[in-house]
Amino acid sequence: MADSTPVVGIVLGSGSDREVMEAARSVLEEFGVPCEMTVASAHRSPERAAAYARGAAGRGLKVLIAGAGMAAHLAGVLAAHTTLPVVGVPLAGSPLQGLDALLSTVQMPPGVPVATVALGAAGARNAAILAVQILALSDPRLAERLEAHKAAMAAAVERQAEELAS
Numbered sequence: 001m002a003d004s005t006p007v008v009g010i011v012l013g014s015g016s017d018r019e020v021m022e023a024a025r026s027v028l029e030e031f032g033v034p035c036e037m038t039v040a041s042a043h044r045s046p047e048r049a050a051a052y053a054r055g056a057a058g059r060g061l062k063v064l065i066a067g068a069g070m071a072a073h074l075a076g077v078l079a080a081h082t083t084l085p086v087v088g089v090p091l092a093g094s095p096l097q098g099l100d101a102l103l104s105t106v107q108m109p110p111g112v113p114v115a116t117v118a119l120g121a122a123g124a125r126n127a128a129i130l131a132v133q134i135l136a137l138s139d140p141r142l143a144e145r146l147e148a149h150k151a152a153m154a155a156a157v158e159r160q161a162e163e164l165a166s
């Protein structure tokens with residue numbers, strides 16, 4: 001039986017981020033990558049966020065994905081407390097429509113990177129694919145699945161082009 005110990009941790013700034021961030025979990029499930037999802041706010045529960053990040057590597061997690069909106073410091077704070085790669089997903093929904101979350105996620109000071117992806121569900125999907133790519137560096141089966149994923153995308157474009165031409 002495959003090992004179901006989570007290797008990717010998806011952290012939400014709030015339970016209200018869940019619907020959008022489920023896109024990341026779906027992609028990881030498609031690739032057969034065990035993950036866990038939790039809530040920890042750098043602002044509202046700073047101890048929980050720090051403890052999660054500090055304990056992540058020891059529990060076998062390899063990549064963290066953080067989804068947060070508004071002043072989205074969660075990904076950066078997780079990165080401050082771990083040497084694991086952290087992927088940040090800025091979420092829209094605020095009066096600034098996510099520009100606040102984008103800038104506060106992407107503009108990390110030198111030395112503490114957060115790999116920042118696109119806003120919202122598209123970003124959540126890409127965060128998961130990026131996590132798979134990182135894991136695939138030491139997992140040939142995952143690398144094969146990534147190749148198949150790329151081939152499927154290319155085939156879909158071919159079909160669309162044929163439909164347009166007919």
Ligand SMILES: Nc1c(C(=O)O)ncn1[C@@H]1O[C@H](COP(=O)(O)O)[C@@H](O)[C@H]1O
Nearest residue numbers: 013014016041042043068069072073074
């Ligand atoms: N950006 C952060 C952080 C953080 O960065 O630590 N904690 C919560 N939040 C965000 O606040 C928004 C509103 O949260 P509520 O819906 O709970 O009021 C959410 O998008 C969350 O990610």
